[in-house]
Amino acid sequence: MTDKLVYLDHNATTPLHPEVMQTLKEAMEIFGNPSSMHSFGRIARQQVEQARANVASLLGALPEEIVFVGSGSEGNNTVLSILSCPSKCCAYGEIHGPDIVTTAIEHPCVLDTTRCLQDRGAHVAFIGVDQYGKINFDALDKALTKKIGVVSVMTANNEIGTLQDIKRIAALCHERGALFHTDAVQAFGKIPMNVRDLDIDFLTLSGHKIYGPKGIGALYVRRKAPFLPLIHGGHQERGLRGGTESVPLIVGIGKAAEIARKYLPGYHAKVRLLRDWLERGILDSIPDTELNGHPTQRLSNTTNITFRGLESEALLLLLDQEGICASTGSACLADSDEPSHVLQAMKPDGNSLRQMIRFSLGLSNENSEVQESVALVRKCVAMLAS
Ligand SMILES: Cc1ncc(COP(=O)(O)O)c(C=O)c1O
Numbered sequence: 001m002t003d004k005l006v007y008l009d010h011n012a013t014t015p016l017h018p019e020v021m022q023t024l025k026e027a028m029e030i031f032g033n034p035s036s037m038h039s040f041g042r043i044a045r046q047q048v049e050q051a052r053a054n055v056a057s058l059l060g061a062l063p064e065e066i067v068f069v070g071s072g073s074e075g076n077n078t079v080l081s082i083l084s085c086p087s088k089c090c091a092y093g094e095i096h097g098p099d100i101v102t103t104a105i106e107h108p109c110v111l112d113t114t115r116c117l118q119d120r121g122a123h124v125a126f127i128g129v130d131q132y133g134k135i136n137f138d139a140l141d142k143a144l145t146k147k148i149g150v151v152s153v154m155t156a157n158n159e160i161g162t163l164q165d166i167k168r169i170a171a172l173c174h175e176r177g178a179l180f181h182t183d184a185v186q187a188f189g190k191i192p193m194n195v196r197d198l199d200i201d202f203l204t205l206s207g208h209k210i211y212g213p214k215g216i217g218a219l220y221v222r223r224k225a226p227f228l229p230l231i232h233g234g235h236q237e238r239g240l241r242g243g244t245e246s247v248p249l250i251v252g253i254g255k256a257a258e259i260a261r262k263y264l265p266g267y268h269a270k271v272r273l274l275r276d277w278l279e280r281g282i283l284d285s286i287p288d289t290e291l292n293g294h295p296t297q298r299l300s301n302t303t304n305i306t307f308r309g310l311e312s313e314a315l316l317l318l319l320d321q322e323g324i325c326a327s328t329g330s331a332c333l334a335d336s337d338e339p340s341h342v343l344q345a346m347k348p349d350g351n352s353l354r355q356m357i358r359f360s361l362g363l364s365n366e367n368s369e370v371q372e373s374v375a376l377v378r379k380c381v382a383m384l385a386s
Contacts, residue, residue, distance in 0.1 A: 006369045008278075008326045010209075010301060010362035011158050011186060017211035020255045024213060027251035034245050035236065044247045051254020055218050058257045058264075059203065060194035067219045067227075067240045068250050072185040072206030073109035075219045076152075078230040078241075079181045079202045080113045083150040084122045099123040101143045101151045101178070103135050104345035107158055110183055111341070114152075123147070129345050132294040133162035140169065144176040150202075151178050155187035159329035159342040159358055160293030161302030163187070170199045179225065185209055185217075189260040190267060190299055201225045207249065211363070212256025216249035263363060272300035274370050275361050279303040281374030286381050292343060292356055299360075304329070306356040310384050315357060318380040324373055326359045 007015070016024070027047065032040030034048050049063065056063045069075045084100045100114050104126045114124045125143040128136050135153060144151070151173045156163050166182055173180040181202035184193060188203075189210035195203060203220040207213050221227045221240070233242035283289050288308035307315060312328040319326055329340045339353035347353065359373075 005323045005325055006365075006373055008324060008359040008361060008365070008373065011161075011299075011358065011360035012327055013208045013214065014211045014362055015364065016213065017256060017259050019259060020212055020252055023255040024248055024252045027248035030247050030251070032247075034247060035234075044245075047247060047251050047254075048245055051250045051257075054254040054257040054261075055205070056220075058189070058193075058261050059205075059220055060196050061220050062223065064238070065195075065220055065223055067221055067237045068245060068253075069217045069219055069241055070215060070243075072107075072183070072204050072209075072217045074230070075204035075206075075217045076107070076109045076183050077113050078219060079150065079204065080110065080117065080152060081230055082228045083179060083181075083226070084117050099125070099145075099147045099149055101125045101127065101140065101148055103127045103129060103153055105129055105133060105157055105159075105342045106152065106154050107183060107185070110152060110154070127153075129162075131346050132297075133157055133160050133292075133342065133346050134294060134297070135164055135169070137168075137172075141172065144172065144178060146177065148173075148176065148178040150181055152181040152183065154183040154185075155193070156184070156190070156299050157293070157342060158186045159340055160304045160346075161186075161299035161360075162294040163191070163297045163299065166200065167198050170201075174199065186299065189257070189264065190301060192264060195220055195222070202227075207253035207256055210253075210256045210260050213249050213252040216246065216253045218253065267363070268300045271361050271363065271365075274365050274367065275301055275303055275359075277367075278359060278361070278370045278373060279305070281370070282377055285374070286378055292346065301361045302358065303360075304356055304358045306352050307381060308352050308355055310355055310381060312354050312356055314384055315380060318383060319357070319377065322376045322380060324376055326357050328354075328356065329358050 030044050030047055032044035034045040052063045052066045056066045102114055118124050127139045153164055153169050155166050170180045179201045182200055183204050185206045188205035201222045205218050207216040229240050231242045236245055282305055290306045292304040292306055343353045
């Protein structure tokens with residue numbers, strides 16, 4: 001193991017921004033319950049509302065359209081579960097049918113939730129994707145029948161970075177009377193997103209992908225969109241999510257959103273330059289390598305590369321020994337033997353589905369790290385191939 005580690009796994013999680021770290025330390029002392037009427041409560045409430053305004057501002061939303069939740073996974077579970085209540089026990093069951101339309105390449109927290117709802121009687125359509133991970137628009141068009149309750153399509157894929165045309169998808173959903181949700185956990189803070197311009201009904205985001213803390217996320221819920229809490233038991237978050245708010249984590253995600261607003265205009269240029277350098281360095285100098293994902297419509301920090309003939313795990317371990325921290329795809333499935341469901345959907349006939357590595361860069365990566373990484377990847381591949 002080398003002393004110097006190069007972190008190329010920002011889609012799994014990002015390091016805390018130093019200013020967020022400082023804010024979190026200070027926020028740990030705000031112990032008041034935001035629901036309390038007294039001064040301690042009011043101080044906590046004021047901090048929570050400032051954080052809400054920061055998150056809303058990055059999305060072009062109103063503060064009252066933001067609901068803090070415990071994670072991106074909780075946000076996705078909430079939207080899918082409340083809008084597809086198969087027993088029609090909820091207030092909106094009569095308006096919107098139980099069906100969900102989603103894609104084959106969503107994050108496991110969407111796919112597993114929809115499968116669970118399927119077991120309880122919901123009808124779910126999984127839309128396929130092309131070889132670049134772009135959704136099949138014709139299939140979506142056909143799936144949008146009258147019965148659809150909610151359509152959920154991720155803005156950016158966590159494994160390959162491919163971006164979907166969210167504005168076009170939202171427009172089609174609305175034309176057919178369906179509500180539209182997007183899992184923007186990977187996109188928020190990496191690309192500019194305006195919920196009004198995109199005409200989104202629900203959006204999920206997460207703190208730890210934007211240099212903020214783990215265990216905190218937020219849902220954008222368009223004003224007047226149907227919504228019910230998944231977690232009952234309190235009037236917190238205007239009755240939309242029970243449980244005493246974690247003030248420090250909320251303050252932390254608010255600070256991270258404030259910082260993201262400042263770095264976002266320069267993010268693409270900075271990170272893409274390094275990503276492209278890494279990508280080209282690997283693809284041009286190592287035989288039997290291939291890019292997975294869309295060549296251009298992709299997050300600027302993500303590159304997913306197949307190393308034909310080399311098992312991902314073996315290469316990852318070797319890279320780790322050399323100080324390069326990357327991954328095979330979703331951190332949630334890191335201990336699974338299953339090939340990536342994303343690559344399976346993109347390449348149904350593919351035979352090298354367990355031979356890829358995802359490198360995801362971030363703001364703190366430097367030129368020298370990328371240069372070093374290309375050389376080390378080359379070295380590890382040569383070792384495994386020999
Ligand atoms: C696309 C996507 N959605 C949802 C999640 C889950 O977010 P969280 O880790 O906050 O539960 C992740 C995390 O990797 C993700 O990449």
